[in-house]
Amino acid sequence: MKLGKVIGRVVSTVKVPAFDGLKLLLVQPVDEQLKAYGDPIVTVDTIRSNIGQIIYYEVSKEASMVLENIMNPCDAAIVGIVDEINTENKL
Amino acid sequence: MKLGKVIGRVVSTVKVPAFDGLKLLLVQPVDEQLKAYGDPIVTVDTIRSNIGQIIYYEVSKEASMVLENIMNPCDAAIVGIVDEINTENKL
Amino acid sequence: MKLGKVIGRVVSTVKVPAFDGLKLLLVQPVDEQLKAYGDPIVTVDTIRSNIGQIIYYEVSKEASMVLENIMNPCDAAIVGIVDEINTENKL
Amino acid sequence: MKLGKVIGRVVSTVKVPAFDGLKLLLVQPVDEQLKAYGDPIVTVDTIRSNIGQIIYYEVSKEASMVLENIMNPCDAAIVGIVDEINTENKL
Amino acid sequence: MKLGKVIGRVVSTVKVPAFDGLKLLLVQPVDEQLKAYGDPIVTVDTIRSNIGQIIYYEVSKEASMVLENIMNPCDAAIVGIVDEINTENKL
Numbered sequence: 001m002k003l004g005k006v007i008g009r010v011v012s013t014v015k016v017p018a019f020d021g022l023k024l025l026l027v028q029p030v031d032e033q034l035k036a037y038g039d040p041i042v043t044v045d046t047i048r049s050n051i052g053q054i055i056y057y058e059v060s061k062e063a064s065m066v067l068e069n070i071m072n073p074c075d076a077a078i079v080g081i082v083d084e085i086n087t088e089n090k091l
Numbered sequence: 092m093k094l095g096k097v098i099g100r101v102v103s104t105v106k107v108p109a110f111d112g113l114k115l116l117l118v119q120p121v122d123e124q125l126k127a128y129g130d131p132i133v134t135v136d137t138i139r140s141n142i143g144q145i146i147y148y149e150v151s152k153e154a155s156m157v158l159e160n161i162m163n164p165c166d167a168a169i170v171g172i173v174d175e176i177n178t179e180n181k182l
Numbered sequence: 183m184k185l186g187k188v189i190g191r192v193v194s195t196v197k198v199p200a201f202d203g204l205k206l207l208l209v210q211p212v213d214e215q216l217k218a219y220g221d222p223i224v225t226v227d228t229i230r231s232n233i234g235q236i237i238y239y240e241v242s243k244e245a246s247m248v249l250e251n252i253m254n255p256c257d258a259a260i261v262g263i264v265d266e267i268n269t270e271n272k273l
Numbered sequence: 274m275k276l277g278k279v280i281g282r283v284v285s286t287v288k289v290p291a292f293d294g295l296k297l298l299l300v301q302p303v304d305e306q307l308k309a310y311g312d313p314i315v316t317v318d319t320i321r322s323n324i325g326q327i328i329y330y331e332v333s334k335e336a337s338m339v340l341e342n343i344m345n346p347c348d349a350a351i352v353g354i355v356d357e358i359n360t361e362n363k364l
Numbered sequence: 365m366k367l368g369k370v371i372g373r374v375v376s377t378v379k380v381p382a383f384d385g386l387k388l389l390l391v392q393p394v395d396e397q398l399k400a401y402g403d404p405i406v407t408v409d410t411i412r413s414n415i416g417q418i419i420y421y422e423v424s425k426e427a428s429m430v431l432e433n434i435m436n437p438c439d440a441a442i443v444g445i446v447d448e449i450n451t452e453n454k455l
Contacts, residue, residue: 001297001315001349008123008178010147014138015171024092024147026123026176031312032281032299038312039122039129042092042147047287051178056283056297056315058348060151060333073170075149076092079346080288085299087281087324099214099269101238105229106262115183115238117214117267130213130220133183133238142269151242164261166240167183190396190451192420196411197444206365206420208396208449221395221402224365224420233451242424255443257422258365274388274406274440304403305372305390311403320378329374329388329406331439333424352437353379358390360372360415 001056001079004029006049010042018072025049025078027057032085043076054082092147092170095120097140101133109163116140116169118148123176134167145173183238183261186211188231192224200254207231207260209239214267225258236264274329274352277302279322283315291345298322298351300330305358316349327355365420365443368393370413374406382436389413389442391421396449407440418446 008026012019025045029038034054043057044067055078057063063077099117103110116136120129125145134148135158146169148154154168190208194201207227211220216236225239226249237260239245245259281299285292298318302311307327316330317340328351330336336350372390376383389409393402398418407421408431419442421427427441 001347003299003313003315008176010173011175011177012147012171013174016138019171026094026178028123029312032301039120040094042094047289056285058346060348063346063348073149073154073168074092075151075154077346080285080292082283083286084284085281086284087299099267101264102266102268103238103262104265107229110262117185117269119214130211131185133185164240164245164259165183166242166245190449192446193448193450194420194444195447198411201444208367208451210396221393222367224367255422255427255441256365257424257427274438276390276404276406302403305392320380329376331437333439336437336439350437353376353383355374356377357375358372359375360390 001058002029003031003034003082004055004057005034005036006051006053006055007040008051016073022067022072022074027055027078030054041076043078044074045078047078047081049078049081056080056082092149093120094122094125094173095146095148096125096127097142097144097146098131099142107164113163113165118146118169121145132167134169135165136169138169138172140169140172147171147173183240184211185213185216185264186237186239187216187218188233188235188237189222190233198255204249204254204256209237209260212236223258225260226256227260229260229263231260231263238262238264274331275302276304276355277328277330278307278309279324279326279328280313281324289346295345295347300328300351303327314349316351317347318351320351320354322351322354329353329355365422366393367395367446368419368421369398369400370415370417370419371404372415380437386436386438391419391442394418405440407442408438409442411442411445413442413445420444420446
């Protein structure tokens with residue numbers, strides 16, 4: 001999974017049938033300092049993420065697994081919202 | 092999924108049998124400012140996209156899922172046309 | 183799928199059994215201007231492509247689908263030969 | 274698989290149900306000199322890795338295979354801890 | 365598949381059970397001139413490759429297919445050893 005920041009919502013009327021009703025958020029990848037890198041991706045969100053939040057998302061086939069219908073052709077989905085990144089060595 | 096702009100159509104006579112009848116569009120990846128980045132990819136289009144439109148597409152195995160025959164060896168497909176990208180925080 | 187130019191043939195005697203008899207071509211990725219970018223990849227060819235031709239190829243699991251035995255561990259295959267890239271807006 | 278160094282733990286309360294109970298570590302990719310490159314990723318750890326250790330991890334669907342429930346939507350997981358990289362030619 | 369040069373062996377004691385007994389080689393990606401590019405990856409080797417040899421390897425799910433147990437969570441494997449790259453047009 002990768003860290004990202006939600007920066008927008010994608011509105012789309014014409015789309016493949018499998019995407020009806022899915023909420024699409026634009027996510028900017030960020031590093032552990034929350035500094036942006038690379039280019040934004042369009043993700044499916046099922047956990048009510050908001051613009052501005054730091055989340056982690058996944059790509060490739062696994063992204064479909066977070067949807068109710070795992071046959072949906074989704075290649076990027078938000079998995080969770082980040083509360084904190086702990087870098088002290090007491091796992 | 093990623094944002095892209097349709098920039099051309101790929102014409103191809105000799106191809107693997109599974110691709111007979113598929114419409115192939117050349118898509119230039121763009122960021123949230125619609126600025127081009129990276130290199131264009133060849134996508135399958137099933138939603139009547141046109142040259143010049145901003146779309147989102149997906150890659151990897153999921154791309155086949157938008158086709159009627161999901162066994163088709165397709166690794167990039169257009170999912171929807173973008174109406175608008177909303178960056179205000181009122182999800 | 184991505185655009186590429188066939189630049190060589192890879193000769194290999196010692197290999198995993200599943201690759202016996204497969205024709206391997208070295209492909210240089212190119213953009214819509216046919217300008218090279220990135221690094222060459224080794225693809226399986228089933229459509230009699232020749233050195234110098236512009237083709238489109240696919241990667242990841244889908245590449246195996248163009249082979250007779252889809253269980254073959256192939257992650258890159260040529261899909262078709264490009265006749266023309268049409269950038270006028272009359273789709 | 275790729276080499277990486279564990280640099281942090283990701284704490285996350287709101288997440289998709291499949292991720293309940295999974296331990297998430299932030300990993301910085303490193304090369305064979307253990308020099309950092311690229312951007313950190315969020316991985317699932319099942320082998321009790323610690324911050325500071327050099328590990329190898331994998332991405333894409335295969336990452337789910339290291340979990341008890343292989344249907345989990347995980348696209349990055351730690352596979353093993355590196356003891357040594359041997360570059361002498363006596364395999 | 366991609367071209368690479370075997371540059372080392374990865375020794376690892378603590379690992380996920382599925383990796384017991386697998387031989388792990390560190391591979392540096394190279395282009396058609398055998399010039400290094402990008403960062404090394406950890407691959408599974410089943411064809412007795414040696415340090416210094418030019419090989420081609422594959423990534424993603426297909427890599428598991430070269431193993432006896434295709435459920436192994438392997439995302440990179442050596443497929444064959446390169447004898448020669450032929451760039452003359454007489455396929």
